[in-house]
Amino acid sequence: MIVIEARPRSTAEDHLRAVVSHDADGAIIVDHSGAVRFLNSAAERLLNRHGAELHGQIFGFPLVVGERAEVEVLRPDGEFAVAEMRVLSIVWEGQDALLITLRDVTFERQAEAALREAEAFSIAILNSLTSEIVVLDKQGKIVAVNEAWIQFGRENGITDLASISVGADYFAACAAAGPGTGGPEALQGLKAVLSGELAEFTYEYPCPGPQGMRWFALRAVPLRGSRQGLVVAHNDITDQRRAAQIAAEAEMLREQVRQMERELVSVEAISRPDEMVRSLTAPLRQRAPELFSQGLERYGALLEEALYSRVHRTPAPSRALRELGEWFGSIWAAPRDLIEVHLQAMRDRSQHNTPKKLQAYFEEGRLLLLELMGHLASYYRSMAAGELSFRDSE
Amino acid sequence: MSKIVLHLYIAGQTPRAERAISTLRRMIEQELAGHECELTIIDVLADPQQAENQKILATPTLIKSSPPPYRRVIGDLSSVTDLLNVLNLPPQS
Numbered sequence: 001m002i003v004i005e006a007r008p009r010s011t012a013e014d015h016l017r018a019v020v021s022h023d024a025d026g027a028i029i030v031d032h033s034g035a036v037r038f039l040n041s042a043a044e045r046l047l048n049r050h051g052a053e054l055h056g057q058i059f060g061f062p063l064v065v066g067e068r069a070e071v072e073v074l075r076p077d078g079e080f081a082v083a084e085m086r087v088l089s090i091v092w093e094g095q096d097a098l099l100i101t102l103r104d105v106t107f108e109r110q111a112e113a114a115l116r117e118a119e120a121f122s123i124a125i126l127n128s129l130t131s132e133i134v135v136l137d138k139q140g141k142i143v144a145v146n147e148a149w150i151q152f153g154r155e156n157g158i159t160d161l162a163s164i165s166v167g168a169d170y171f172a173a174c175a176a177a178g179p180g181t182g183g184p185e186a187l188q189g190l191k192a193v194l195s196g197e198l199a200e201f202t203y204e205y206p207c208p209g210p211q212g213m214r215w216f217a218l219r220a221v222p223l224r225g226s227r228q229g230l231v232v233a234h235n236d237i238t239d240q241r242r243a244a245q246i247a248a249e250a251e252m253l254r255e256q257v258r259q260m261e262r263e264l265v266s267v268e269a270i271s272r273p274d275e276m277v278r279s280l281t282a283p284l285r286q287r288a289p290e291l292f293s294q295g296l297e298r299y300g301a302l303l304e305e306a307l308y309s310r311v312h313r314t315p316a317p318s319r320a321l322r323e324l325g326e327w328f329g330s331i332w333a334a335p336r337d338l339i340e341v342h343l344q345a346m347r348d349r350s351q352h353n354t355p356k357k358l359q360a361y362f363e364e365g366r367l368l369l370l371e372l373m374g375h376l377a378s379y380y381r382s383m384a385a386g387e388l389s390f391r392d393s394e
Numbered sequence: 395m396s397k398i399v400l401h402l403y404i405a406g407q408t409p410r411a412e413r414a415i416s417t418l419r420r421m422i423e424q425e426l427a428g429h430e431c432e433l434t435i436i437d438v439l440a441d442p443q444q445a446e447n448q449k450i451l452a453t454p455t456l457i458k459s460s461p462p463p464y465r466r467v468i469g470d471l472s473s474v475t476d477l478l479n480v481l482n483l484p485p486q487s
Contacts, residue, residue, distance in 0.1 A: 034466050047451060060455055060468035061480055069470035071452040072405040078442045080405055083452075085469055 013093065026073075026083065026102035029092050034061045037092055046083065046102055048075040062087045062100050073102060081106045132234040135223060138194060140171025143229065152234070156209060170232070182206070186218055193220050194230055204237065212356040214238040242355065246362065253339075253366060284337035291331050292341070298324050299341050299372075300348070306364040321368065325375020329383070335373060342369045398431045398483065399460040402471075405453040406439050414454040414471035421474045426484055461485045 017038070020027040026043030030036055036054045044051050063069065064087050072080045083102040090099045126133050126146035135144040145165055153164045162168065171190070177183025182205035189201035201220045206213055217237045223229035285292040302324060305317045328338060342365055349361050402418060404411035415435060422431045438445035438453060448457070451468075458465040458481045465481050478484070 034468075054451075057449055057451075058466050059451055060466040063467050063469040063471065063473075063476055063480060065470045065473050065476065070410060071454070071469055072408075072410075073452050074405070074438060074445060074450060076446070078439075080438075080453075085452075087469075 028100045082109045134232045136230045138228040142168045215241040329379030396461040400433045401457045402435045403455040
């Protein structure tokens, strides 16, 4: 309690009255029943009421836990201000009293609320994005993440979500990832963007997951605004990668087939009469759909068998494959027909299998097809040799 | 034993108001468990006339109208101990 009684009472009270009267903060003096004994002009403005109107009225006993409390000050028009309330025990007109000071903090609270709203809006935008987003400060510490990023962590079995959330050290995690993981390369790129050496940095990296290997593209750009930092987005590009890989494999296959076809065409041309070559130029699927289906079925069975052999490490179906090659030769199948059969078998399996199993089909199918081509070539070669020796004997 | 009648005036669902409500509920359930209590919460934004009738100048304000003595408290209503002390509760039988 502050007792201002060192001087004669009237002088001390006059002094106190002068101080509170000119205080820029609202000052209300209440007795122990909570009734108003005095209020300054700042308080009148804050409450938007006349002092005379409030004199003797019960304001209330002020309760403050710690140094201050916040209250809403109500005005007659229904509006209100937010005020920080402090309380001091004093002696007023010879009686114990309480000096309540009210500092108008409405503007500060509105600014804080606007800031919170803006932050919530930014987070809502981040959460609306499907890419996994991490925002870093200039030291590489995480300052914001979106829900997609946290969800990604959960799906990958990270139980300690704090290690990938706000406050975690992203740079340290990259450095700790070690060589071969892409971590050090990513760290170097991120630092280059941070220093302004690069305008942006993109990096593709593999990431093992529950459904097999996945690929991600990391893209880092500088954080725009007054704060220095980085916005790092991760996108799952496994599908694009797989498509590109399949396209590259297909191109490689086509090139091998083209080479084999060139060889076969000459062998094939001399292995059968000219009129037969002309009649059999149409693709197998068109000229003999039933034979095509039959070939597809036999090829599919061998593909399943090859996959089984791969998993259970049993011998591959080589004899059956040679027989199938000879069978295709016997019906005058061309290399393109074998490709058609192979692609149809892959398409049939692409709908209901996991990416991992599809990859296995693709790898086994490619080997199977090449071997089948070899058998077909051998068949035509031996045919050609027979035909040549026949012609020679003539 | 007379009923304890409390009126709490708040200005919208602010964290301050929620803290005050939770303290009062805790106080009633634990410290005043053996007493008949009635707590009414008035949102001055929804019912400004009632605030004006009661000459409420700030929120949160808690009024104890029964049993006597009448008490009106303003400010940080988060301490059960302080509230019991200021409100003269529980009533001495």
